[in-house]
Amino acid sequence: MSRLATTAESLALPLLALGGGLLLFGGFVWLGGHSPLQAWALLFRGAFGDAFSLQNTLVRAAPLMLTALAVALPARAGLTVIGGEGALVLGGLAAATLPLALPLPAGAPGTALLLLAAALAGGAWIALAGWLRQWRGVNETISSLLLGYIAIALFKHFVEGPLRDPASLNKPSTLPLEESLRIGTIAFGETVTDVHWGLAFGMVACVLAAAWLGLTTHGFATRVVGGNPRAARLVGLPATRLIVVACALGGAAAGVAGGIEVAAVHTAANASLIVGLGYTGILVSFVARHQPLAIIPVSILFGGFLAAGSLLQRRMGLPDASVQVLMGFCFVLILASEALRGRLGELFVLRRAPVGAPVGARA
Amino acid sequence: MTAGGSGLPWLDVLVAVLGGAIRVGTPFLFVSLGECITEKAGRINLGLEGVLVFSAMAGFAGSYLTGAWWAGVLLAAASGALIALVHALVCSLPRVNDIAAGIAIMLLGAGLAFYLGKPLIQPQAEQVPSIPLGLWLGAAPQSALAAAMNINALFPIGVVLAVLLAWGLKHTGWGLKARMVGDSADAARALGTSVTAVRVAATTAGGAIAGLGGASLSLYFPGSWNEALSSGQGLIAVALVIFARWHPLRCLAAALLFGGAGALGPALQSVGVSGYYYLFNAVPYLLTLAILVWTCSPRRSLAGAPAELGVSR
Numbered sequence: 183m184s185r186l187a188t189t190a191e192s193l194a195l196p197l198l199a200l201g202g203g204l205l206l207f208g209g210f211v212w213l214g215g216h217s218p219l220q221a222w223a224l225l226f227r228g229a230f231g232d233a234f235s236l237q238n239t240l241v242r243a244a245p246l247m248l249t250a251l252a253v254a255l256p257a258r259a260g261l262t263v264i265g266g267e268g269a270l271v272l273g274g275l276a277a278a279t280l281p282l283a284l285p286l287p288a289g290a291p292g293t294a295l296l297l298l299a300a301a302l303a304g305g306a307w308i309a310l311a312g313w314l315r316q317w318r319g320v321n322e323t324i325s326s327l328l329l330g331y332i333a334i335a336l337f338k339h340f341v342e343g344p345l346r347d348p349a350s351l352n353k354p355s356t357l358p359l360e361e362s363l364r365i366g367t368i369a370f371g372e373t374v375t376d377v378h379w380g381l382a383f384g385m386v387a388c389v390l391a392a393a394w395l396g397l398t399t400h401g402f403a404t405r406v407v408g409g410n411p412r413a414a415r416l417v418g419l420p421a422t423r424l425i426v427v428a429c430a431l432g433g434a435a436a437g438v439a440g441g442i443e444v445a446a447v448h449t450a451a452n453a454s455l456i457v458g459l460g461y462t463g464i465l466v467s468f469v470a471r472h473q474p475l476a477i478i479p480v481s482i483l484f485g486g487f488l489a490a491g492s493l494l495q496r497r498m499g500l501p502d503a504s505v506q507v508l509m510g511f512c513f514v515l516i517l518a519s520e521a522l523r524g525r526l527g528e529l530f531v532l533r534r535a536p537v538g539a540p541v542g543a544r545a
Numbered sequence: 546m547t548a549g550g551s552g553l554p555w556l557d558v559l560v561a562v563l564g565g566a567i568r569v570g571t572p573f574l575f576v577s578l579g580e581c582i583t584e585k586a587g588r589i590n591l592g593l594e595g596v597l598v599f600s601a602m603a604g605f606a607g608s609y610l611t612g613a614w615w616a617g618v619l620l621a622a623a624s625g626a627l628i629a630l631v632h633a634l635v636c637s638l639p640r641v642n643d644i645a646a647g648i649a650i651m652l653l654g655a656g657l658a659f660y661l662g663k664p665l666i667q668p669q670a671e672q673v674p675s676i677p678l679g680l681w682l683g684a685a686p687q688s689a690l691a692a693a694m695n696i697n698a699l700f701p702i703g704v705v706l707a708v709l710l711a712w713g714l715k716h717t718g719w720g721l722k723a724r725m726v727g728d729s730a731d732a733a734r735a736l737g738t739s740v741t742a743v744r745v746a747a748t749t750a751g752g753a754i755a756g757l758g759g760a761s762l763s764l765y766f767p768g769s770w771n772e773a774l775s776s777g778q779g780l781i782a783v784a785l786v787i788f789a790r791w792h793p794l795r796c797l798a799a800a801l802l803f804g805g806a807g808a809l810g811p812a813l814q815s816v817g818v819s820g821y822y823y824l825f826n827a828v829p830y831l832l833t834l835a836i837l838v839w840t841c842s843p844r845r846s847l848a849g850a851p852a853e854l855g856v857s858r
Contacts, residue, residue: 262644319843320834323591323644324784328830331777335827343820464648503659503772510653514635517646521638 199519203512228493229486243485247384248439249463254472255432260408265326267460268333269304273437276303278451288362304437305430312429355452365446380442391474554816564693565808574800575758576782579751586747587727587853591647594779595654600625600759602662605770609670625756633748710793727851790849
């Protein structure tokens with residue numbers, strides 16, 4: 183198949199699967215006695231309908247870009263890691279705790295140190311899953327998810343125990359970050375938006391990841407290890423080191439997502455951080471076929487669905503899990519659509535007679 | 546626990562952990578048996594976590610709507626089979642990775658359960674009865690031991706199922722077929738057995754068994770439906786099958802071990818050790834991880850592992 187046709191197919195398959203997911207979701211709400219047309223319209227309006235919802239969408243897309251990288255980068259090294267949620271909460275905890283541990287410079291340098299701590303915490307967590315696989319052959323999907331549960335337990339222990347701000351009564355939180363360390367919103371001249379700079383960090387991280395994978399020798403070696411472990415062994419690539427580095431980079435991205443959520447949105451580490459951004463990131467990465475550049479638009483799409491969830495809840499009385507159902511349908515169809523790869527054309531072309539067969543031979 | 550405490554806190558903890566081994570371990574038992582036959586046929590179902598949550602919701606709904614706990618249990622098994630069937634069919638498509646499909650089923654099962662289970666969070670449903678094994682064995686009524694030995698009526702079913710599966714996999718024609726498909730798909734094809742059909746059947750049956758674990762969660766312990774009902778029990782059970790080396794009877798032992806570990810946090814809290822509540826609740830995850838590190842090896846495949854399986858690598 184030509185390169186152009188391959189690219190077209192890589193775009194068409196996920197789009198078909200997403201369309202199928204929306205269709206199934208419509209059928210599902212219809213079974214419950216709701217109008218699918220209204221659900222689709224609200225999904226669109228809540229995601230991209232006006233300036234307010236668009237900004238809401240972008241705010242939600244920012245952490246998704248980073249948690250999707252936590253799946254995509256290890257995936258390019260051949261690992262299915264799904265522990266982004268754990269790396270995110272630990273990153274958030276590290277960012278919220280650092281000012282208690284050391285005196286930080288005020289302003290941007292201090293914020294940079296916060297995010298660095300978040301990256302280290304998240305990176306170490308996912309690197310552990312990669313290393314366990316290389317060292318002991320422990321399945322990284324299971325271990326990373328178990329590590330995620332352990333991370334959440336650690337997070338709750340510290341936030342509700344030793345690190346709890348005594349002033350946080352109803353919702354246990356750590357001490358809030360001081361004003362100068364927080365991440366502000368993006369402004370274009372006079373126009374101030376609700377979108378914080380985390381969005382820019384997410385996009386830059388995706389571009390850097392794409393550059394690393396596509397343009398550097400190290401990234402190329404990582405892709406060889408992921409694509410053909412046998413070839414990698416034959417040419418003597420240090421597979422363990424490359425895999426652990428890819429996991430650490432992915433985990434660092436998810437950790438930064440947690441740090442940004444704390445520094446830009448919640449101002450302290452609390453349970454608001456544990457809302458499944460890591461799990462949505464898994465879906466985003468699979469839809470984007472683990473391509474860092476494709477993660478940017480896919481994150482915005484799914485950020486939009488998340489933003490539209492509350493509108494579905496308010497206007498149609500659908501449960502808050504309706505977006506999760508939609509995402510579940512999309513996920514199953516995205517995987518199933520792989521079966522059509524290389525055969526998509528056959529769906530639209532009538533079967534031709536075999537070359538050289540005489541006309542009417544089948545009679 | 547306070548009613549019949551013996552005055553010795555550590556003894557109370559021990560009795561509570563023993564009782565908890567059965568109470569908390571029953572869902573582990575069913576999910577691990579379900580995963581065991583799925584994996585024996587050469588496929589992994591990480592989606593059993595989603596199956597567990599969905600069947601817990603369905604079982605609760607069945608019991609709540611009909612007023613009969615056994616109807617809830619049957620509905621849980623049927624819905625578990627249904628979700629597992631989706632996984633089995635998706636995995637049967639070419640180029641679909643069963644680990645990735647399992648993740649998708651995990652999210653889909655939980656999403657559907659939260660959506661459909663929204664009206665079920667408040668009400669009470671008819672519960673699975675308990676068997677007063679402690680009283681039968683002569684423990685004093687109201688004592689801690691009698692309370693700990695009040696066991697879930699589903700647990701004996703699980704034990705019988707484990708024995709039956711162990712026997713059936715070894716001695717029956719379908720058991721041999723399932724193991725053959727799991728050990729060498731090529732050999733199965735050469736003998737004219739449809740690999741896909743056997744795997745779909747095994748995965749679906751495994752989902753039905755795991756569904757009983759869901760019923761045990763929502764209709765016995767904790768005995769209500771909410772969105773935090775399962776936090777990774779289904780996934781722990783998948784890891785537990787590796788620890789049990791794919792043998793149903795060893796799954797029973799492993800499930801009891803993990804049940805005891807899961808009961809440790811609440812048991813310690815009941816005697817006043819509460820500062821580390823979350824950390825003690827994380828013990829089953831840590832234990833699972835430690836056991837995986839201990840049993841797995843990159844250089845050899847595990848004894849008893851189905852050769853077609855990727856997870857033991």
